[in-house]
Amino acid sequence: MTTTAESPHAAYFAFRDRLLGDLRTTVLNGEQLCEAGRLIYGRPEGLSLYGIPAPRMESAGIRLLGRTTIECCVDDYAVDVADALAELHGPLPYGGETPLLVDLFCGSGNFSHHLGTRLGITVHAAESDPDVHDATRHNLDRVGADTRLHLGDYGDLLGKLPARSDRDTYFVEPPWGPAFTPAGLDLTRTAPPVPRILDDITRSRAGRPCLIAVKTNDLIAHDSLDRAFTGAEHLRSITPPPVLPHGANMHFHLYRLGSGNDAHSR
Ligand SMILES: C[S@@+](CC[C@H](N)C(=O)[O-])C[C@H]1O[C@@H](n2cnc3c(N)ncnc32)[C@H](O)[C@@H]1O
Incomplete structure:
Protein backbone atom coordinates (compact mmCIF):
# COMPACT_ATOMS: atom_id res chain seq x y z
CA MET A 1 0.00 0.00 0.00
CA CYS A 72 8.00 -9.95 11.69
CA CYS A 73 6.01 -10.49 14.86
CA VAL A 74 7.94 -8.63 17.59
CA ASP A 75 8.55 -9.84 21.15
CA ASP A 76 5.71 -7.88 22.81
CA TYR A 77 3.15 -9.52 20.54
CA ALA A 78 4.80 -12.95 20.29
CA VAL A 79 4.92 -13.23 24.10
CA ASP A 80 1.20 -12.38 24.39
CA VAL A 81 0.32 -14.97 21.73
CA ALA A 82 2.58 -17.55 23.42
CA ASP A 83 0.95 -16.84 26.81
CA ALA A 84 -2.53 -17.38 25.37
CA LEU A 85 -1.52 -20.57 23.55
CA ALA A 86 0.32 -21.93 26.59
CA GLU A 87 -2.89 -21.47 28.59
CA LEU A 88 -4.84 -23.39 25.92
CA HIS A 89 -2.18 -26.11 25.88
CA GLY A 90 -2.75 -26.70 29.59
CA PRO A 91 -0.35 -27.81 32.26
CA LEU A 92 3.10 -29.28 31.59
CA PRO A 93 4.52 -31.88 31.42
CA TYR A 94 2.56 -33.62 28.71
CA GLY A 95 1.19 -37.06 29.51
CA GLY A 96 1.18 -38.44 25.98
CA GLU A 97 3.10 -37.48 22.87
CA THR A 98 4.71 -34.04 22.77
CA PRO A 99 2.60 -31.79 20.51
CA LEU A 100 3.90 -30.41 17.24
CA LEU A 101 4.70 -26.71 16.99
CA VAL A 102 4.86 -25.71 13.33
CA ASP A 103 5.66 -22.26 11.92
CA LEU A 104 4.64 -22.58 8.27
CA PHE A 105 5.85 -19.13 7.15
CA CYS A 106 8.81 -18.66 9.42
CA GLY A 107 10.26 -15.23 8.51
CA SER A 108 12.25 -14.28 11.61
CA GLY A 109 10.88 -17.32 13.43
CA ASN A 110 10.02 -15.12 16.41
CA PHE A 111 6.26 -15.80 16.28
CA SER A 112 6.72 -19.46 17.25
CA HIS A 113 10.07 -19.16 19.02
CA HIS A 114 8.46 -17.78 22.17
CA LEU A 115 5.95 -20.61 22.50
CA GLY A 116 8.63 -23.22 21.78
CA THR A 117 10.87 -21.75 24.48
CA ARG A 118 7.99 -21.44 26.91
CA LEU A 119 6.87 -25.07 26.45
CA GLY A 120 10.36 -26.50 25.92
CA ILE A 121 9.28 -27.99 22.58
CA THR A 122 11.22 -28.03 19.29
CA VAL A 123 9.63 -25.80 16.63
CA HIS A 124 9.45 -27.03 13.02
CA ALA A 125 9.50 -24.13 10.59
CA ALA A 126 9.43 -23.57 6.82
CA GLU A 127 10.89 -20.61 4.96
CA SER A 128 10.97 -20.53 1.16
CA ASP A 129 13.10 -17.41 0.58
CA PRO A 130 16.78 -18.45 0.72
CA ASP A 131 17.89 -14.97 1.87
CA VAL A 132 15.40 -14.92 4.74
CA HIS A 133 16.22 -18.55 5.54
CA ASP A 134 19.95 -17.85 5.81
CA ALA A 135 19.52 -14.74 7.99
CA THR A 136 17.04 -16.52 10.24
CA ARG A 137 19.17 -19.66 10.51
CA HIS A 138 22.04 -17.40 11.60
CA ASN A 139 19.87 -15.55 14.16
CA LEU A 140 18.29 -18.68 15.63
CA ASP A 141 21.73 -20.24 16.08
CA ARG A 142 22.94 -17.01 17.66
CA VAL A 143 20.19 -17.06 20.32
CA GLY A 144 20.28 -20.85 20.77
CA ALA A 145 16.70 -21.36 19.56
CA ASP A 146 15.42 -24.92 19.29
CA THR A 147 13.95 -24.52 15.80
CA ARG A 148 14.33 -26.99 12.93
CA LEU A 149 14.24 -24.67 9.95
CA HIS A 150 13.45 -26.15 6.55
CA LEU A 151 14.31 -24.23 3.40
CA GLY A 152 11.31 -24.76 1.14
CA ASP A 153 7.58 -24.67 0.76
CA TYR A 154 5.23 -25.01 3.76
CA GLY A 155 3.44 -27.85 1.96
CA ASP A 156 6.61 -29.97 1.94
CA LEU A 157 6.99 -29.51 5.67
CA LEU A 158 3.34 -30.41 6.29
CA GLY A 159 3.90 -33.62 4.32
CA LYS A 160 6.67 -34.61 6.75
CA LEU A 161 4.72 -33.94 9.93
CA PRO A 162 1.73 -36.21 10.58
CA ALA A 163 -0.57 -35.29 13.46
CA ARG A 164 0.60 -36.09 16.98
CA SER A 165 -1.99 -34.58 19.30
CA ASP A 166 -5.04 -32.32 19.44
CA ARG A 167 -2.73 -29.68 20.90
CA ASP A 168 -0.55 -29.55 17.77
CA THR A 169 -0.19 -25.85 16.94
CA TYR A 170 0.36 -24.19 13.56
CA PHE A 171 1.46 -20.58 13.07
CA VAL A 172 -0.01 -19.21 9.85
CA GLU A 173 1.31 -15.95 8.49
CA PRO A 174 1.77 -15.94 4.72
CA PRO A 175 2.96 -12.79 2.92
CA TRP A 176 0.12 -10.31 2.44
CA GLY A 177 1.20 -8.74 -0.87
CA PRO A 178 -1.92 -7.67 -2.83
CA ALA A 179 -4.15 -8.83 0.04
CA PHE A 180 -3.19 -5.65 1.95
CA THR A 181 -5.27 -2.79 0.51
CA PRO A 182 -6.79 0.45 1.81
CA ALA A 183 -10.09 -1.50 2.10
CA GLY A 184 -8.45 -3.93 4.53
CA LEU A 185 -6.69 -7.27 4.56
CA ASP A 186 -8.33 -9.90 2.40
CA LEU A 187 -7.24 -13.32 3.70
CA THR A 188 -8.46 -14.97 0.53
CA ARG A 189 -5.79 -13.03 -1.40
CA THR A 190 -2.67 -13.70 0.67
CA ALA A 191 0.04 -15.73 -1.07
CA PRO A 192 -1.01 -18.49 -0.68
CA PRO A 193 -4.60 -17.77 0.43
CA VAL A 194 -5.33 -18.61 4.07
CA PRO A 195 -8.29 -20.93 3.23
CA ARG A 196 -5.98 -23.04 1.07
CA ILE A 197 -3.37 -23.24 3.85
CA LEU A 198 -6.06 -24.38 6.32
CA ASP A 199 -7.20 -27.04 3.86
CA ASP A 200 -3.59 -28.23 3.50
CA ILE A 201 -3.18 -28.42 7.29
CA THR A 202 -6.46 -30.31 7.65
CA ARG A 203 -5.44 -32.77 4.95
CA SER A 204 -1.96 -33.33 6.42
CA ARG A 205 -3.54 -34.40 9.73
CA ALA A 206 -6.42 -36.39 8.26
CA GLY A 207 -8.84 -33.98 9.90
CA ARG A 208 -7.56 -34.39 13.46
CA PRO A 209 -8.18 -31.19 15.50
CA CYS A 210 -5.37 -28.70 16.14
CA LEU A 211 -4.72 -25.13 17.22
CA ILE A 212 -4.05 -22.32 14.72
CA ALA A 213 -2.50 -18.90 15.37
CA VAL A 214 -2.96 -16.38 12.57
CA LYS A 215 -1.76 -12.78 12.29
CA THR A 216 -3.92 -10.14 10.61
CA ASN A 217 -4.14 -6.38 10.67
CA ASP A 218 -6.95 -4.46 12.38
CA LEU A 219 -9.06 -3.99 9.25
CA ILE A 220 -10.33 -7.19 7.64
CA ALA A 221 -11.81 -6.95 4.15
CA HIS A 222 -14.88 -8.86 2.95
CA ASP A 223 -15.38 -10.70 6.25
CA SER A 224 -12.49 -12.85 5.02
CA LEU A 225 -11.25 -13.92 8.47
CA ASP A 226 -14.61 -15.38 9.49
CA ARG A 227 -15.05 -16.90 6.06
CA ALA A 228 -11.57 -18.50 6.10
CA PHE A 229 -12.31 -20.05 9.51
CA THR A 230 -15.89 -21.15 8.82
CA GLY A 231 -16.59 -24.15 11.01
CA ALA A 232 -13.52 -23.58 13.21
CA GLU A 233 -13.89 -22.57 16.86
CA HIS A 234 -12.65 -19.06 17.64
CA LEU A 235 -10.75 -19.26 20.93
CA ARG A 236 -9.23 -15.84 21.45
CA SER A 237 -8.08 -12.64 19.74
CA ILE A 238 -5.10 -10.60 20.88
CA THR A 239 -5.46 -6.98 19.88
CA PRO A 240 -2.53 -4.80 21.03
CA PRO A 241 -3.33 -1.06 21.38
CA PRO A 242 -3.01 0.66 17.97
CA VAL A 243 0.12 2.67 17.21
CA LEU A 244 -0.43 3.18 13.50
CA PRO A 245 -3.44 4.27 11.39
CA HIS A 246 -6.43 1.92 11.31
CA GLY A 247 -5.56 -0.94 8.98
CA ALA A 248 -1.82 -0.96 9.73
CA ASN A 249 -1.86 -2.41 13.27
CA MET A 250 -1.40 -6.09 14.09
CA HIS A 251 -3.99 -8.46 15.51
CA PHE A 252 -3.67 -12.16 16.32
CA HIS A 253 -6.38 -14.80 16.38
CA LEU A 254 -6.42 -18.30 17.84
CA TYR A 255 -8.72 -21.02 16.56
CA ARG A 256 -9.36 -24.69 17.03
CA LEU A 257 -9.54 -26.31 13.62
CA GLY A 258 -11.20 -29.68 13.16
CA SER A 259 -13.87 -31.25 15.34
CA GLY A 260 -16.73 -30.55 12.98
CA ASN A 261 -14.83 -28.07 10.81
CA ASP A 262 -15.78 -28.61 7.22
CA ALA A 263 -12.82 -27.55 5.08
CA HIS A 264 -14.99 -27.50 1.96
CA SER A 265 -17.39 -24.95 3.38
CA ARG A 266 -14.67 -22.28 3.27
C1 LIG B 1 4.80 -12.45 6.71
S1 LIG B 1 6.31 -13.32 6.78
C2 LIG B 1 6.24 -14.21 8.29
C3 LIG B 1 6.81 -13.42 9.44
C4 LIG B 1 6.99 -14.23 10.69
N1 LIG B 1 5.75 -14.66 11.28
C5 LIG B 1 7.83 -13.49 11.71
O1 LIG B 1 7.43 -13.37 12.89
O2 LIG B 1 8.91 -13.00 11.33
C6 LIG B 1 6.05 -14.61 5.61
C7 LIG B 1 7.30 -15.44 5.32
O3 LIG B 1 6.89 -16.63 4.63
C8 LIG B 1 7.82 -16.91 3.59
N2 LIG B 1 7.09 -17.69 2.59
C9 LIG B 1 6.35 -17.25 1.54
N3 LIG B 1 5.78 -18.27 0.87
C10 LIG B 1 6.16 -19.40 1.51
C11 LIG B 1 5.88 -20.79 1.30
N4 LIG B 1 5.12 -21.18 0.30
N5 LIG B 1 6.41 -21.67 2.17
C12 LIG B 1 7.21 -21.26 3.19
N6 LIG B 1 7.52 -19.96 3.43
C13 LIG B 1 7.00 -19.04 2.61
C14 LIG B 1 8.26 -15.56 3.13
O4 LIG B 1 9.52 -15.65 2.48
C15 LIG B 1 8.30 -14.75 4.43
O5 LIG B 1 9.58 -14.77 5.03
Whole structure:
Protein backbone atom coordinates (compact mmCIF):
# COMPACT_ATOMS: atom_id res chain seq x y z
CA MET A 1 0.00 0.00 0.00
CA THR A 2 1.77 3.18 -1.18
CA THR A 3 0.57 6.47 0.31
CA THR A 4 1.26 10.11 -0.38
CA ALA A 5 3.60 12.30 1.66
CA GLU A 6 0.57 14.30 2.91
CA SER A 7 -0.91 11.40 4.88
CA PRO A 8 -0.38 11.27 8.70
CA HIS A 9 2.31 8.52 9.25
CA ALA A 10 3.78 9.28 5.80
CA ALA A 11 7.28 8.51 7.11
CA TYR A 12 6.11 5.08 8.25
CA PHE A 13 4.53 4.21 4.90
CA ALA A 14 7.55 5.55 2.96
CA PHE A 15 9.91 3.45 5.11
CA ARG A 16 7.61 0.43 4.76
CA ASP A 17 7.76 0.77 0.97
CA ARG A 18 11.58 0.86 1.15
CA LEU A 19 11.75 -2.19 3.45
CA LEU A 20 9.65 -4.14 0.96
CA GLY A 21 11.42 -2.52 -2.02
CA ASP A 22 15.09 -1.59 -2.34
CA LEU A 23 15.96 -2.80 1.19
CA ARG A 24 14.02 -6.06 0.81
CA THR A 25 17.05 -8.38 0.97
CA THR A 26 19.46 -5.97 2.68
CA VAL A 27 20.64 -6.68 6.21
CA LEU A 28 19.71 -3.49 8.08
CA ASN A 29 22.34 -1.66 10.12
CA GLY A 30 21.82 -0.54 13.74
CA GLU A 31 20.62 2.91 12.74
CA GLN A 32 18.05 1.53 10.28
CA LEU A 33 16.80 -0.98 12.86
CA CYS A 34 16.26 1.80 15.43
CA GLU A 35 14.52 3.93 12.79
CA ALA A 36 12.24 0.97 12.02
CA GLY A 37 11.45 0.60 15.73
CA ARG A 38 10.60 4.31 15.98
CA LEU A 39 8.43 4.44 12.86
CA ILE A 40 6.58 1.15 13.32
CA TYR A 41 6.30 0.89 17.13
CA GLY A 42 6.86 4.45 18.35
CA ARG A 43 10.27 3.72 19.94
CA PRO A 44 13.47 1.95 18.87
CA GLU A 45 13.05 -0.77 21.50
CA GLY A 46 9.59 -1.60 20.10
CA LEU A 47 11.37 -3.57 17.39
CA SER A 48 12.61 -6.46 19.48
CA LEU A 49 13.13 -10.07 18.41
CA TYR A 50 14.38 -13.10 20.36
CA GLY A 51 14.44 -10.81 23.43
CA ILE A 52 16.92 -8.42 21.74
CA PRO A 53 15.75 -4.81 21.16
CA ALA A 54 16.81 -2.91 18.01
CA PRO A 55 19.50 -0.80 19.76
CA ARG A 56 21.32 -4.02 20.71
CA MET A 57 20.71 -6.09 17.57
CA GLU A 58 23.77 -5.05 15.59
CA SER A 59 26.20 -5.71 18.46
CA ALA A 60 24.41 -9.01 19.19
CA GLY A 61 25.07 -10.04 15.57
CA ILE A 62 21.39 -10.23 14.59
CA ARG A 63 20.81 -10.07 10.83
CA LEU A 64 17.44 -8.65 9.87
CA LEU A 65 16.50 -8.14 6.22
CA GLY A 66 14.29 -5.22 5.20
CA ARG A 67 11.32 -7.44 4.37
CA THR A 68 11.53 -9.37 7.65
CA THR A 69 11.76 -6.13 9.64
CA ILE A 70 8.29 -5.13 8.44
CA GLU A 71 6.82 -8.65 8.31
CA CYS A 72 8.00 -9.95 11.69
CA CYS A 73 6.01 -10.49 14.86
CA VAL A 74 7.94 -8.63 17.59
CA ASP A 75 8.55 -9.84 21.15
CA ASP A 76 5.71 -7.88 22.81
CA TYR A 77 3.15 -9.52 20.54
CA ALA A 78 4.80 -12.95 20.29
CA VAL A 79 4.92 -13.23 24.10
CA ASP A 80 1.20 -12.38 24.39
CA VAL A 81 0.32 -14.97 21.73
CA ALA A 82 2.58 -17.55 23.42
CA ASP A 83 0.95 -16.84 26.81
CA ALA A 84 -2.53 -17.38 25.37
CA LEU A 85 -1.52 -20.57 23.55
CA ALA A 86 0.32 -21.93 26.59
CA GLU A 87 -2.89 -21.47 28.59
CA LEU A 88 -4.84 -23.39 25.92
CA HIS A 89 -2.18 -26.11 25.88
CA GLY A 90 -2.75 -26.70 29.59
CA PRO A 91 -0.35 -27.81 32.26
CA LEU A 92 3.10 -29.28 31.59
CA PRO A 93 4.52 -31.88 31.42
CA TYR A 94 2.56 -33.62 28.71
CA GLY A 95 1.19 -37.06 29.51
CA GLY A 96 1.18 -38.44 25.98
CA GLU A 97 3.10 -37.48 22.87
CA THR A 98 4.71 -34.04 22.77
CA PRO A 99 2.60 -31.79 20.51
CA LEU A 100 3.90 -30.41 17.24
CA LEU A 101 4.70 -26.71 16.99
CA VAL A 102 4.86 -25.71 13.33
CA ASP A 103 5.66 -22.26 11.92
CA LEU A 104 4.64 -22.58 8.27
CA PHE A 105 5.85 -19.13 7.15
CA CYS A 106 8.81 -18.66 9.42
CA GLY A 107 10.26 -15.23 8.51
CA SER A 108 12.25 -14.28 11.61
CA GLY A 109 10.88 -17.32 13.43
CA ASN A 110 10.02 -15.12 16.41
CA PHE A 111 6.26 -15.80 16.28
CA SER A 112 6.72 -19.46 17.25
CA HIS A 113 10.07 -19.16 19.02
CA HIS A 114 8.46 -17.78 22.17
CA LEU A 115 5.95 -20.61 22.50
CA GLY A 116 8.63 -23.22 21.78
CA THR A 117 10.87 -21.75 24.48
CA ARG A 118 7.99 -21.44 26.91
CA LEU A 119 6.87 -25.07 26.45
CA GLY A 120 10.36 -26.50 25.92
CA ILE A 121 9.28 -27.99 22.58
CA THR A 122 11.22 -28.03 19.29
CA VAL A 123 9.63 -25.80 16.63
CA HIS A 124 9.45 -27.03 13.02
CA ALA A 125 9.50 -24.13 10.59
CA ALA A 126 9.43 -23.57 6.82
CA GLU A 127 10.89 -20.61 4.96
CA SER A 128 10.97 -20.53 1.16
CA ASP A 129 13.10 -17.41 0.58
CA PRO A 130 16.78 -18.45 0.72
CA ASP A 131 17.89 -14.97 1.87
CA VAL A 132 15.40 -14.92 4.74
CA HIS A 133 16.22 -18.55 5.54
CA ASP A 134 19.95 -17.85 5.81
CA ALA A 135 19.52 -14.74 7.99
CA THR A 136 17.04 -16.52 10.24
CA ARG A 137 19.17 -19.66 10.51
CA HIS A 138 22.04 -17.40 11.60
CA ASN A 139 19.87 -15.55 14.16
CA LEU A 140 18.29 -18.68 15.63
CA ASP A 141 21.73 -20.24 16.08
CA ARG A 142 22.94 -17.01 17.66
CA VAL A 143 20.19 -17.06 20.32
CA GLY A 144 20.28 -20.85 20.77
CA ALA A 145 16.70 -21.36 19.56
CA ASP A 146 15.42 -24.92 19.29
CA THR A 147 13.95 -24.52 15.80
CA ARG A 148 14.33 -26.99 12.93
CA LEU A 149 14.24 -24.67 9.95
CA HIS A 150 13.45 -26.15 6.55
CA LEU A 151 14.31 -24.23 3.40
CA GLY A 152 11.31 -24.76 1.14
CA ASP A 153 7.58 -24.67 0.76
CA TYR A 154 5.23 -25.01 3.76
CA GLY A 155 3.44 -27.85 1.96
CA ASP A 156 6.61 -29.97 1.94
CA LEU A 157 6.99 -29.51 5.67
CA LEU A 158 3.34 -30.41 6.29
CA GLY A 159 3.90 -33.62 4.32
CA LYS A 160 6.67 -34.61 6.75
CA LEU A 161 4.72 -33.94 9.93
CA PRO A 162 1.73 -36.21 10.58
CA ALA A 163 -0.57 -35.29 13.46
CA ARG A 164 0.60 -36.09 16.98
CA SER A 165 -1.99 -34.58 19.30
CA ASP A 166 -5.04 -32.32 19.44
CA ARG A 167 -2.73 -29.68 20.90
CA ASP A 168 -0.55 -29.55 17.77
CA THR A 169 -0.19 -25.85 16.94
CA TYR A 170 0.36 -24.19 13.56
CA PHE A 171 1.46 -20.58 13.07
CA VAL A 172 -0.01 -19.21 9.85
CA GLU A 173 1.31 -15.95 8.49
CA PRO A 174 1.77 -15.94 4.72
CA PRO A 175 2.96 -12.79 2.92
CA TRP A 176 0.12 -10.31 2.44
CA GLY A 177 1.20 -8.74 -0.87
CA PRO A 178 -1.92 -7.67 -2.83
CA ALA A 179 -4.15 -8.83 0.04
CA PHE A 180 -3.19 -5.65 1.95
CA THR A 181 -5.27 -2.79 0.51
CA PRO A 182 -6.79 0.45 1.81
CA ALA A 183 -10.09 -1.50 2.10
CA GLY A 184 -8.45 -3.93 4.53
CA LEU A 185 -6.69 -7.27 4.56
CA ASP A 186 -8.33 -9.90 2.40
CA LEU A 187 -7.24 -13.32 3.70
CA THR A 188 -8.46 -14.97 0.53
CA ARG A 189 -5.79 -13.03 -1.40
CA THR A 190 -2.67 -13.70 0.67
CA ALA A 191 0.04 -15.73 -1.07
CA PRO A 192 -1.01 -18.49 -0.68
CA PRO A 193 -4.60 -17.77 0.43
CA VAL A 194 -5.33 -18.61 4.07
CA PRO A 195 -8.29 -20.93 3.23
CA ARG A 196 -5.98 -23.04 1.07
CA ILE A 197 -3.37 -23.24 3.85
CA LEU A 198 -6.06 -24.38 6.32
CA ASP A 199 -7.20 -27.04 3.86
CA ASP A 200 -3.59 -28.23 3.50
CA ILE A 201 -3.18 -28.42 7.29
CA THR A 202 -6.46 -30.31 7.65
CA ARG A 203 -5.44 -32.77 4.95
CA SER A 204 -1.96 -33.33 6.42
CA ARG A 205 -3.54 -34.40 9.73
CA ALA A 206 -6.42 -36.39 8.26
CA GLY A 207 -8.84 -33.98 9.90
CA ARG A 208 -7.56 -34.39 13.46
CA PRO A 209 -8.18 -31.19 15.50
CA CYS A 210 -5.37 -28.70 16.14
CA LEU A 211 -4.72 -25.13 17.22
CA ILE A 212 -4.05 -22.32 14.72
CA ALA A 213 -2.50 -18.90 15.37
CA VAL A 214 -2.96 -16.38 12.57
CA LYS A 215 -1.76 -12.78 12.29
CA THR A 216 -3.92 -10.14 10.61
CA ASN A 217 -4.14 -6.38 10.67
CA ASP A 218 -6.95 -4.46 12.38
CA LEU A 219 -9.06 -3.99 9.25
CA ILE A 220 -10.33 -7.19 7.64
CA ALA A 221 -11.81 -6.95 4.15
CA HIS A 222 -14.88 -8.86 2.95
CA ASP A 223 -15.38 -10.70 6.25
CA SER A 224 -12.49 -12.85 5.02
CA LEU A 225 -11.25 -13.92 8.47
CA ASP A 226 -14.61 -15.38 9.49
CA ARG A 227 -15.05 -16.90 6.06
CA ALA A 228 -11.57 -18.50 6.10
CA PHE A 229 -12.31 -20.05 9.51
CA THR A 230 -15.89 -21.15 8.82
CA GLY A 231 -16.59 -24.15 11.01
CA ALA A 232 -13.52 -23.58 13.21
CA GLU A 233 -13.89 -22.57 16.86
CA HIS A 234 -12.65 -19.06 17.64
CA LEU A 235 -10.75 -19.26 20.93
CA ARG A 236 -9.23 -15.84 21.45
CA SER A 237 -8.08 -12.64 19.74
CA ILE A 238 -5.10 -10.60 20.88
CA THR A 239 -5.46 -6.98 19.88
CA PRO A 240 -2.53 -4.80 21.03
CA PRO A 241 -3.33 -1.06 21.38
CA PRO A 242 -3.01 0.66 17.97
CA VAL A 243 0.12 2.67 17.21
CA LEU A 244 -0.43 3.18 13.50
CA PRO A 245 -3.44 4.27 11.39
CA HIS A 246 -6.43 1.92 11.31
CA GLY A 247 -5.56 -0.94 8.98
CA ALA A 248 -1.82 -0.96 9.73
CA ASN A 249 -1.86 -2.41 13.27
CA MET A 250 -1.40 -6.09 14.09
CA HIS A 251 -3.99 -8.46 15.51
CA PHE A 252 -3.67 -12.16 16.32
CA HIS A 253 -6.38 -14.80 16.38
CA LEU A 254 -6.42 -18.30 17.84
CA TYR A 255 -8.72 -21.02 16.56
CA ARG A 256 -9.36 -24.69 17.03
CA LEU A 257 -9.54 -26.31 13.62
CA GLY A 258 -11.20 -29.68 13.16
CA SER A 259 -13.87 -31.25 15.34
CA GLY A 260 -16.73 -30.55 12.98
CA ASN A 261 -14.83 -28.07 10.81
CA ASP A 262 -15.78 -28.61 7.22
CA ALA A 263 -12.82 -27.55 5.08
CA HIS A 264 -14.99 -27.50 1.96
CA SER A 265 -17.39 -24.95 3.38
CA ARG A 266 -14.67 -22.28 3.27
C1 LIG B 1 4.80 -12.45 6.71
S1 LIG B 1 6.31 -13.32 6.78
C2 LIG B 1 6.24 -14.21 8.29
C3 LIG B 1 6.81 -13.42 9.44
C4 LIG B 1 6.99 -14.23 10.69
N1 LIG B 1 5.75 -14.66 11.28
C5 LIG B 1 7.83 -13.49 11.71
O1 LIG B 1 7.43 -13.37 12.89
O2 LIG B 1 8.91 -13.00 11.33
C6 LIG B 1 6.05 -14.61 5.61
C7 LIG B 1 7.30 -15.44 5.32
O3 LIG B 1 6.89 -16.63 4.63
C8 LIG B 1 7.82 -16.91 3.59
N2 LIG B 1 7.09 -17.69 2.59
C9 LIG B 1 6.35 -17.25 1.54
N3 LIG B 1 5.78 -18.27 0.87
C10 LIG B 1 6.16 -19.40 1.51
C11 LIG B 1 5.88 -20.79 1.30
N4 LIG B 1 5.12 -21.18 0.30
N5 LIG B 1 6.41 -21.67 2.17
C12 LIG B 1 7.21 -21.26 3.19
N6 LIG B 1 7.52 -19.96 3.43
C13 LIG B 1 7.00 -19.04 2.61
C14 LIG B 1 8.26 -15.56 3.13
O4 LIG B 1 9.52 -15.65 2.48
C15 LIG B 1 8.30 -14.75 4.43
O5 LIG B 1 9.58 -14.77 5.03
